[in-house]
Amino acid sequence: xxxxxxxxxxxxxxxxxxxxxxxxxxxxxxxxxxxxxxxxxxxxxxxxxxxxxxxxxxxxxxxxxxxxxxxxxxxxxxxxxxxxxxxxxxxxxxxxxxxxxxxxxxxxxxxxxxxxxxxxxxxxxxxxxxxxxxxxxxxxxxxxxxxxxxxxxx
Numbered sequence: 405x406x407x408x409x410x411x412x413x414x415x416x417x418x419x420x421x422x423x424x425x426x427x428x429x430x431x432x433x434x435x436x437x438x439x440x441x442x443x444x445x446x447x448x449x450x451x452x453x454x455x456x457x458x459x460x461x462x463x464x465x466x467x468x469x470x471x472x473x474x475x476x477x478x479x480x481x482x483x484x485x486x487x488x489x490x491x492x493x494x495x496x497x498x499x500x501x502x503x504x505x506x507x508x509x510x511x512x513x514x515x516x517x518x519x520x521x522x523x524x525x526x527x528x529x530x531x532x533x534x535x536x537x538x539x540x541x542x543x544x545x546x547x548x549x550x551x552x553x554x555x556x557x558x
Contacts, residue, residue: 408485409478409481409482409485410476410478410481411466411470412463412466412476412481412484412485413463413464413466413467413470414463415463415485416459416460416462416463416466416485416488417459417460417463419459419489420456420459420460420463423452423455423456423459424452424453424456426448426452426496427448427449427450427451427452427453427455427456428449428452430448430496431447431448431449432447432448433447433448434446434447434448435447435448435451435496435499438526448496455492459488462488462543465543465547466481466547469547469550469551472551474550474551474553475550475553476546476547476549476550477546477549477550480542480545480546480549481546483539483542484539484540484542484543484546487535487536487539487540487542488536488539488540490532490536491532491533491535491536491539492532492533492536494529494532495529495530495532495533495536498525498528498529498532499525499526499529501525502521502522502525502526503518503521503522505518505519505522
């Protein structure tokens, strides 16, 4: 675990095959982004490719900092890796917990309960994505701190 914290590029590059595998296995599943008047349907295949591309870019940034012998903050590395791993995985798993709602509705109370449950699951998923996006601020902050410091030994 200590090696992953000291070499975060290995983590970000290592999860790329896993992200692509999951996105292709669940490629027909669609993630619905429905905020007020914005209605987007993102297939997991495209979402996985986007996340894998971002993971590659983040790993390249960490790799370049370490190649220039810059000292990265272990605390920021750990925070960034945890937020980046837990957020998307939790959001995607949360969307799998949604209850199917079929129309016409025979039981109106059950329909209302299922709709309310699905809305809460969707809100939790959005919250996890928001935390993930806000947590990405740790990456440029860590790189900025590393390039302002003196070079590390070794």
